[in-house]
Amino acid sequence: MRTSRWIKLAAMCASIVLMFGAVASAAVRxxxxxxxxxxxxxxxxxxxxxxxxxxxxxxxxxxxxxxxxxxxxxxxxxxxxxxxxxxxxxxxxxxxxxxxxxxxxxxxxxxxxxxxxxxxxxxxxxxxxxxxxxxxxxxxxxxxxxxxRSNVMYFIPANLAKWGVGVPNTWEEFLEIAPKLQAKGIVPLSVGENWTATHLWESVALAVLGPNKYEQLWNGRLSWKSPEAIKVWEMFGEILKYTNTDAPSLSWQQATDMVVKGQAAFNIMGDWASGYMTTTLKLKPGTGFGWAASPGTKGIFMMxxxxxxxxxxxxxxxxxxxxxxxxxxxxxxxxxxxxxxxxxxxxxxxxxxxxxxxxxxxxxxxxxxxxxSLAHGVVANERFMNDFATVMDIFLASKNAQAAANAAQAVAIQAGVGK
Amino acid sequence: MQSRRDQLVAAVIILPSIVLLGIFVYGFIAQTMRASMTDWGQEAAMSLTPEINHVGLTNYKELFSGFLNMRFRQDLTNMLFFTLLFVGLSLLVGLLLATLIDQLVWGETFFRTVFLYPMSLSLVVTGTIWRWMLQPRGGINVLPTLAGLPAGQFLWLSSRQQSLIFDWSHIFHYTCLAALIILALMAYGHWRRGEKRRLRTKLIICAVLVGIFASGALTRIRLLDFPEEHGFNKALWGVVIAAVWQMSGYTMALYLAGLRTIPDELREAARVDGASKFQIYRYVDLPLLKPITASAIVILGHIALKIFDLIFAMAGPDHYPTSVPAITMFLKTFRGNELAVGSAIGVILLILVSLLIIPYLVNSFRTGEQ
Incomplete structure (x- = not known):
């Protein structure tokens, strides 16, 4: 009885040693x-x-x-x-x-x-x-x-034809067709939780500022308090009037779903949404769902x-x-x-x-x-990105373009953007 | 009588845990406090040898009065309302369930298990389930349509409506009001128990506070040089419902255990004196449940102050209407690289939890010694 227990113990020790040996040899390779x-x-x-x-x-x-x-x-x-x-x-x-x-x-x-x-x-x-x-x-x-690609606008071609609207080339065009869609009970633009609002913001900023001034915002040569930068927030506020009220409860997939189900006309999302619609929702690119560069950003690739x-x-x-x-x-x-x-x-x-x-x-x-892209870490450091969520919330709560611009400038200085 | 040897053995046995606690709890508390008084979080925060300067209480000052830290102040407001609602409702629902189950003739074990079961879930799971149930276009909002009523419209987690709005720059003014209410309640307690001298001091202090509050003197001390409105976010209701759903079973179990320890003789005696069923409940059962309420408040209160995972799972990290200091602490530290500010929020949370727990510990220590 006693000896067999010792043998078991010895066997256990041996196997542990062997295991370590195996690990060690893996480490060599x-x-x-x-x-x-x-x-x-x-x-x-x-x-x-x-x-x-x-x-x-x-x-x-x-x-x-x-x-x-x-x-x-x-x-x-x-x-x-x-x-x-x-x-x-x-x-x-x-x-x-x-x-x-x-x-x-x-x-x-x-x-x-x-x-x-x-x-x-x-x-x-x-x-x-x-x-x-x-x-x-x-x-x-x-x-x-x-x-x-971040600046992509998604839609369902058949739905747009049914509602009699085209794909807007600029945000001004969007603001013209949006009331018509709203009158039919359709959300013109679907948005999801907070980061998707930032995602939409960067597409709007690129359209309003153009690529050169957009880059200047990040190397510190264009102030956040400049009239152009304030205009971004104003345009963003106009666009938000035509978005869904329950945005913060929706994931980006659910915001895309709204377009697919015909509850919303457009959605601006990174092109992982193409993968989602192709692979998960089994839609055919081009006919099942359509895409275009977000309004006013044709010829620019926000990566x-x-x-x-x-x-x-x-x-x-x-x-x-x-x-x-x-x-x-x-x-x-x-x-x-x-x-x-x-x-x-x-x-x-x-x-x-x-x-x-x-x-x-x-x-x-x-x-x-x-x-x-700003929302996905290319142009600004993490400290700016973290506090930009605060700026976004100041704007979402107050819809005050000047206040948001002031806050963004303060954040940019603190985070050392463009230094 | 313990022998010296026993004492020695006890000391040796307890030593490792004292050492470990000393390092991993108290040592790290000290470390966090030290970090909170630095500027760790400047450009090269993640360096192996970051440049860290001592800045005193600047981080704390910034949190309470800095322009860009309004999120933290709304967090504190959210935490206050969440704690009050969560603790209050959990106690109420728990007491109600315990009373009902106590009356049951059959199926007691079954219902006890049913109501206690949510507690076995992790808060992340609860959060995810309730996130789905509180979707504006589904779940609870479509329930009325089953009865032919119009669907609910309330945005459970995403509402931006606020009530009880106050200006943060007048925070001292409102603190005075809160102190007044608490003291008035205490004075009422003294009056009921006929403690005349204590009542008198409380009333004098109350009168002074009423004077200060009515004169509005405190509104002249301005913490901020701009008005900043905070209030009770209605979106918090969603989080409160999920948290109460999870924890009310636990308070029920506490109360049920409390009800079982009340000796039947007391109820018998009341019955002999001609008390009705409700009177027995009101004047015998409820007063004897007070110690249970006290411990439940402490346990639920510290859960509420530290809540993180439930809200993170339900509303995500960047959803301001439901954000709390613990979430901002996480984001500041690990996303914004502002480790010093994150530490400062951590220390503030520790102080708040201590305010709740230390009086309780002192109290139970005293009763223990007696």
């Missing part, structure tokens, strides 16, 4: 920890990338550290505690542009990737406007894996992008660099994006792999003027 907020609908696209990576580098085991939660609010919190604790993942997902630069680059936590761009020839593969948004004067900081960077002091630097190389390659981008419902950041992608909407977006990507 190398690992790669990828930190992201891609789960659910976006999970398969990330899985495809990981599969590809593991086939290319069979010795490396990939650890997929995903923290779920829309637009990464939870993931970013976890990432910040890890980085402050000195335990960076090998590479992490981050919105390209100021969201990365304003938080991690200024804190000296990222490696400059200029050498990698030169080595891989990415300086010509990606559009110059995009490189500008990704860089500071000290370097290029991340590799964009996809491109989404946002998920990207991966190289944190200083990560455990498996070489493996992370291999990951970044794969992400930036034509093949890597064309593996990920058709599944994610976004387009390749490169101008030489294989369009045959994409659906009708994405092909049209990719054509615009190659020819349009490119500007960055």
């Amino acid at each position: 190398g690992r790669l920890e990828i930190f992201s907020w891609w789960a659910g609908d976006e999970g398969p696209a990330l899985e495809a990338l990981i599969d590809k990576y593991e086939k290319m580098y069979p010795g490396i085991s990939v650890i997929n550290s995903t923290v779920t939660g829309g637009s990464g609010v939870n993931a970013k919190a976890v990432l910040k505690t890890r980085m402050l604790g000195g335990d960076p993942p090998d590479t992490f997902q981050v919105h390209a542009g100021q969201e990365l630069i304003g938080t991690w680059v200024v804190a000296n936590r990222m490696e400059d990737l200029t050498w990698l761009y030169q080595q891989e020839g990415w300086n010509t593969a990606f559009p110059a406007d995009l490189l500008n948004l990704l860089s500071t004067d000290k370097g290029i900081w991340s590799v964009p894996v996809n491109i989404h 946002l992008s998920d990207s991966f960077g190289l944190p200083i002091g990560c455990a498996n630097r070489e493996n992370a660099i291999a990951w970044l190389k794969m992400l930036g390659s034509r093949d890597g981008q064309d593996t990920f994006n058709p599944l994610k419902g976004s387009i390749s950041a490169r101008t030489d992608s294989d369009l045959a792999k994409y659906d009708a909407y994405l092909q049209s977006a990719a054509r615009d990507w190659r020819t349009n003027k490119i500007v960055g």
